[in-house]
Amino acid sequence: MSAPGKQSPAVETPDTLGAFPRLTPVQLQTLSEVGTTASVSEGQVLARAGEPLGSFFVVVEGRVMVHSGDPDLLESDQEPRRDEPGDAAAQIEIHGPGRFVGDIGLLEGQPSFATIVALERGRVLEVPIDELERIVTGDPLIGDLILRAYLIRRSMAIGYGSGLRVIGSRFSPDTRRLLDFAARNRVPHRLLDLERDPAAEAIVRRMGLDVADVPVVIVAGSRILRNPSIVEVSQALGLRRIRPPATSDVLVVGAGPAGLATAVYAASDGLSVVLSDAVATGGQAARSARIENYLGFPSGISGAELAERANLQVVKFGATLFAPSTALEFTSDGGALNVRFSDGTSVSPKTVVVASGMEYNRLAVENLDRFEYTSVYYAATINEARECGTDPVVVVGGGNSAGQAAVFLAGTASHVHLIARGSDLTASMSRYLIAQVESHPRISVHRQTVVARANGTTRLESIIVEHLGSGTREEIATAFLFVFIGATPATGWLGPDIERDEHGYLITGPHAESSSSRRHPLETSVPGVFAVGDARSGSVKRMSAAIGEGASVVRMVHDHLETGGSRL
Incomplete structure (x- = not known):
């Protein structure tokens, strides 16, 4: 394909809040030691929307265009509406020497939400993804520059409504389910509403879709999913790439702040860790637009950014992230622990850390x-x-x-x-x-x-x-x-055998009549099963407290593994 120059801005896109920084010669030299420089020709496609972005690209000479969508598909499927700031077709960036392309999805194995094309002859530095991950998590200068830019770009893409296109009715529960999933996983998306968007109806007719096919998810303009399940969408986005091992040192159920902290500290200690969640990482904290009273962030931090950073740490230390998948049933047969998930997967870990948090209370109001x-x-x-x-x-x-x-x-x-x-x-x-x-x-x-x-x-x-x-x-x-009227503990999947208080929160430590004085402070009535965060009775409902409990429980898991769970 050739670059659609008629739509391209003539000048380089200005930096916005650090979203498009320019690497210094020293930083370029550091990256060149783990990458290769290649020549590119005018119109050469470096990445196409909907396909994995195989490498990290830095412009050395020339200019590249980043188009939020596939220009070929956008030109044929719909007329770009430049008067709508939220329209994905309007998002075009031009980058010159020293700039790099991509966003946080590159580090998480997601397909590119943009098509990247060389506007003229030049050269690019190509760095393998595994080397980029090592730099981002290990080099405090280059890593933070790239990570910060990627997080800002993802936030901007979400605001623009780039990425996925969901075609359906805003009155449909299935449409809302898909939109909630995309939002919880911080995936850029946009609803083409059949109730009020003529383009949505036109696309449905052109594709020959019927009622049973709707809602439809279009992944970056190319892959079409008809009335998909959450698992199907997550697989298309690369969010659910591997199944967890049948056993591990610790299974963490719930990937909110407490669960993320547990996974990071346990994995960094060398334990084999599986971290699961029904929907996405971040929990309730990820839904906060701005957290201003968390230590070390005087200007505040969004819950989404905190979750993304923790996500990278989980991967860095080798934990297995298993989401979305809902824990359905817990059993403890003769001390052998087992958790069964909604997709039929079963994990038999040596210990379980319950960090499943809360479920929002609904408002009991007439109509x-x-x-x-x-x-x-x-x-x-x-x-x-x-x-x-x-x-x-x-x-x-x-x-x-x-x-x-x-x-x-x-x-x-x-x-x-x-x-x-x-x-x-x-x-x-x-x-x-x-x-x-x-x-x-x-x-x-x-x-x-x-x-x-x-x-x-x-x-x-x-x-x-x-x-x-x-x-x-x-x-x-x-x-x-x-x-926002409170919540109840999400612990129904554990069954009746684990002791709870009168409000359904899990009792930990030597507080229940059936407990041993040797029970660890965060251990439940079942040996080897621990509880942290909001689901635990007596916990402080603060994010910092949940993270502290997640860090603290790792020492107790070590003790349990070393003693074989003996409470004598």
Whole structure:
């Protein structure tokens, strides 16, 4: 193919927030020691959307174009709509000498979401992926520069709506399931809504699809998945590449902050580790747009970035990441532990660390169940903000998650209504966050207020709220409801044999009547089974505390393995 110069900007894309840094001659020399320099011709394709990006490319001479999609397919399938800033067809970058291409997916085995073409004759430095991984995780200067740029680029791609195209109805639970999966895994994507996007209907007709085929997922413009399962999408994206070994030193169930910390510290200690999760790494923390009170990050860090960095550490130290796959059943027969997963896989580890966290509580409100899959959200990230646009939104809850969501959504929504049952936010929200909420001109706080009813026909149109003190009611127009009213422990898969407290949290340490005084502080009533993070009774519901427990439990796992689990 030839480069579509008629669409290409004439000048190099300016750097944005460190997304497109230029490597220094010294850094280029370091990379050249593990790579090879090759000549490229005008129009030569270095990578095509939908295919693995086999190498890390740095421009040495000439210029390359990065097009978010396949230019051939985009020109034939749809007319680029330059007036829509979120349209994937509009995202074109030009890079000259010293610039490198790719994003975080290159380090995670994902296919390229962009086509990369040489605009003129020149030379590129090609570095194998395994060497790049070694540099990113081992060289504090070059590694951090590349990693930071890749994380920013992924965030930008998500904001643009590049990457996957999901064709379906926004009122369909199956469509929402696919969108949630993409969002949780931080995969750039865009919905072509059959209800309001003429292009979506045109594509469905051209492909000859029927109702049973929808929703459709198009991976980078080339691979078409008809009404796919989550596992099928994850395999197409390279997110689920290997099955876990039948046994290991430790199986960690749940890849939130506590589970990630356990996997990193256990694997770095030389233990064989399998880390599993039902959906994606990061847990609830990955759904936070900005975490501002985590030690060492004075300007804050997004939950997604924290999860991506931890992900790379998990891989660096050799742990096996197994996701998405849901733990269905745990058994302990004569001390032999076994966990069965939703795809039929069984793992028989020497120890199990339960880090499965919490499941969000749903709002029991009249008529709301009709809109559960179309208008109710349990996370507020850039993906949800893009779906809401400038429309007013309602956030329900009085804790930090609700406060963070309100502040983040107020950056794009015309107005945010924060509905809190309590009369004083200080009981459950950090003071720094209260100050941001109360001072924001587009946030209204409704204290001592609950949601009484949801209104709408095919979609949510408004909610009725009631003031608990006076009983007065008010109607608030909105099509988007964000719910942060707490959660319950996700421990049903463990069965009834492991002791819990009255709220369902796992009891650890020498606290239960059936326990031995030799039980480790984070060990459950079943020898060799430990619990960390939010699912544990008495845990501090803070991300830093969960990470601390994940690090601490590794020493207890070592002790269990060394003693054979004896509690005598």
